[in-house]
Amino acid sequence: MATITQRIQSFLQSPxxxxxxxxxxxxLAKPENQQRLRRLVSxxxxxxxx
Numbered sequence: 001m002a003t004i005t006q007r008i009q010s011f012l013q014s015p016x017x018x019x020x021x022x023x024x025x026x027x028l029a030k031p032e033n034q035q036r037l038r039r040l041v042s043x044x045x046x047x048x049x050x
Contacts, residue, residue: 011017
């Protein structure tokens with residue numbers, strides 16, 4: 001049985017996986033999405049600090 005990482009890796013190499021990766025890259029190229037991601041990362045980092 002394949003491990004979860006092997007299954008993910010094979011999916012990402014499939015046509016559908018490559019399509020999703022390309023869509024993600026297109027979305028991350030947009031400045032508004034970059035800003036949303038930065039805010040999310042900042043919130044998550046602040047949560048870890050007591």
